[in-house]
Each structure stands twice: as C-alpha cells, then as structure tokens.
Amino acid sequence: MLDVRRMQVLRAVVASGSVTGAAAHLGYTPSAVSQQIAVLEKEAGIALLERFGRGVRPTAAGRLLTEHAAAIGRRVTEAETALADLRAGRTGRIAVRYFATAGADLVAPALARFRAEHPGVRVDLRIAEGAPDADADLTLVVRPRGGAPDAYGEGLRLVHLVDDPYRVVLPKGHPLAGRRAAVDLAELAAEPWVGSERPGPCLDAVLDACAAAGFSPDIAVECEEYATAQGFVAAGLGISLVPLMGLGGRHPGVVVRRVRGPEPVRAIHAAVRESSLDLPAVRGLLTALREV
Structure with a gap:
C-alpha cells in the first residue's frame, strides 16, 4: 500500500528537481528524503525518479x-478549510427534532434568528x-418541571428552555367563562373533561x-390533539386543559382562562448530544431557542 506522506515527499522532490532542494523545503536531511523515496519505490514496485543532469526527474x-x-x-487543504469553518460555526449540518x-x-x-446569524449552516428539521432521536444533535422534549437533572441518558445533556403553562378551555356560556380572574383547579373537579394529552410527561x-388539588379528572372524551379538543369543548362535551x-x-366557541392552585406546567427542554455541544452552531441554536 502506498504511503500518502511519502507521496508528498516525492511531489516535493519533483517540484524542486533535486533531493537536496526537497530536503531544504521539507526541513529534512537529504538522506532522510532519499530513504523515503526508496521505500516508496519499493511500495510502488517501480522506479519513480531518474537522474537528470545534476538533479532528478520523474519517470x-x-x-x-x-x-x-x-x-x-488539494483535498487535504479543502478538508482543513471545511473543518475550520465547522469549528467556527460557519458551515455544517444540525439535525433537530421537535x-x-x-x-x-x-x-x-428561533430558527429564523439562527439562520440570520449562521447562514451557511443547514438545519435538518423534523417532527419526532x-x-x-439517537441521530439528532438536538431534540425538544418535555420533562417534569424542577425534576430533570442536567444529564439525560447516555451521551446526552438536558438543557431547560421554557416552562409552558396550561390554560383551562371552557365552552362559551360556562359559569366560569365570565370570570376574568384565574380559575382554581379544584373548581374543575366535578366537570366532565376532554383529555387533550396522550400518555406521557x-x-x-x-x-x-x-392530584395536588385533591382530585382525579373525569375524562369523558379522550382526545390527543389540541385543536380537536377545543372543538369538543365548544360543543359542550366538557372542559379541557391545553398548554399555552x-x-x-x-376556537371561536371557547373561552380560555388561567389556572391556579396549582398551575399545571410542562417544562420544555433540549436534549443535546454531548459531542454536539462543542459545535458553535449548536450552541448558537440553543441560545436562539432560549432567547425566543
């Protein structure tokens, strides 16, 4: 197998026209250059240089x-330039799941702000x-508020972004719909509920x-999509809690009010690959998500 480093020594010899000139350019001794060429010729199985005047020329x-x-x-130089651009956050690809x-x-x-600051970075954005996602640099996840550690699974770090509070969705004409103040969660204990969430955090x-308010909701209608849940509420089939x-x-047929005692909140985090945190582009996207 041909040694790439020895090929570059050969290139230097051909460019200078002599072993001595190549040695001076590379910072080697002429003997070391001659030895490298001899080994390369053995690897190639054929002579690579021939004497020409006081120097040498390639066969x-x-x-x-x-x-x-x-x-x-040239390819090595291109790779070094590309790597420098990646380290500086000028180019690259980030896989994001949300x-x-x-x-x-x-x-x-957040993505609009990020692209303005990192126009050369491609963002692969998909719903998950x-x-x-094991193949993603950054995945948005929901975890219990206040209970999530910094470390999240092998090779991942959990970064808190924002708390998303729930609001109660009431049908127009509901006795609590005319209230401007926040609704106590316990006041909803006897209501039929439209479940807006699938099992999970x-x-x-x-x-x-x-449970903290002292009851378990009576789910009259199961629904795992927020817009559809509002439709059931508007039809008078129950009340629902939906995150902001x-x-x-x-929906024009509903009224939305704040909830207290306690206020349900889902905490949104970014699960980031530890290795990706070294990339300025990933850190830039995290900053944009936090600022938004």
Missing part, C-alpha cells in the same frame, strides 16, 4: 504518483414525538396538578 510512474499526490494535497406544538411559537422564530403534568403553546388556533 512515467513518478509523474503519475506526483499528480495523485497533488490531488490528495414536537408539533413547539413549532410555531418556539422553533420557527417522545424520546430523543405532558399528561403527567396535568394529572399531578389535579397549543392554543395558537383559538
């Missing part, structure tokens, strides 16, 4: 390897519910808050 095989050495040198309700209010404005945030980020499209 046909030597010209062939010199051309390839030049191409390899859940749907974080898109409009959190991901979209649940656990962090979001639903846990609602159930834990209800899930209320982007407000």
